[in-house]
Amino acid sequence: MTASAGLDVTTGDLDVLAGDLNITGAGTLTGDLTISTGDLNMTAGAINAQDIEVAGALSVGGESQPVAPAQNTQHIRAGSIQLLSGGTAETDIDIEAVVTTDTWETIGPTGSGADNIWATMDQIPDEARGIIVSIEYGYSPTGSGGCSLDMFAHNADEGSGGGTGVSNRIIKDVLNSGNVNGDSKTNVHPFVIIPIGAAKDFLVYWTSSLADTISIDLEYRGFVTD
Numbered sequence: 001m002t003a004s005a006g007l008d009v010t011t012g013d014l015d016v017l018a019g020d021l022n023i024t025g026a027g028t029l030t031g032d033l034t035i036s037t038g039d040l041n042m043t044a045g046a047i048n049a050q051d052i053e054v055a056g057a058l059s060v061g062g063e064s065q066p067v068a069p070a071q072n073t074q075h076i077r078a079g080s081i082q083l084l085s086g087g088t089a090e091t092d093i094d095i096e097a098v099v100t101t102d103t104w105e106t107i108g109p110t111g112s113g114a115d116n117i118w119a120t121m122d123q124i125p126d127e128a129r130g131i132i133v134s135i136e137y138g139y140s141p142t143g144s145g146g147c148s149l150d151m152f153a154h155n156a157d158e159g160s161g162g163g164t165g166v167s168n169r170i171i172k173d174v175l176n177s178g179n180v181n182g183d184s185k186t187n188v189h190p191f192v193i194i195p196i197g198a199a200k201d202f203l204v205y206w207t208s209s210l211a212d213t214i215s216i217d218l219e220y221r222g223f224v225t226d
Helices: 119-123
Strands: 014-016 021-023 033-035 040-042 052-054 058-060 063-065 075-078 081-084 092-094 105-108 128-141 147-155 169-175 185-195 202-209 211-225
Touching: 128 147, 128 169, 147 185, 147 211, 169 185, 202 211
Parallel strands: 014 033, 021 040, 033 052, 040 058
Antiparallel strands: 058 063, 075 081, 081 211, 092 211, 105 202, 128 185, 128 211, 147 169, 147 202
16 A cells, blocks of 8 residues: 555554555554554654554654564553563573572573573563563571572673673672571562563573572563563
């Protein structure tokens, strides 16, 4: 479909079930826009659509524009964020069981080549830039001198050179002196965004001091796109 002298849809919706939509004159879209297959190319005019769904590429004024992926099953979409909807079974990964302490290792979806495969990440679209997780962890001291637990994570494309600085820290927890073996500490960080790389993978590193009975679970909550 081509509109060379402009296209105005001021009320109602515009649906293109097949093919591309090309607008070379000044056009304005203010209803909902859905293109089931094909691209939207608009060299002039404006898009003020309430809801845009384009299966292919979106270009406005010659500039490529990000297109939000369709809402995933059992997710709720809010702009660039999709959250796992309530009532859905949790899928987690036990970090202390699969990642060697004091070692940077990658976690990613099937086929990513990551050190540790987390199959629940398979549902994350290619447009995603971050994974949303909650972190549930616990530990106890080996003696009475206090103990600590730290964890770091960042985009796998940056490599392990990202380091263990505060900008990458997602856990820092301390039990002060005076606690004894048998005491324990548990905590939950309910909403943490970890940047992911082109292969939808990320790096993690965890370390502890004088700690025992350690558990660190990442629980999937959703993802973030452009």
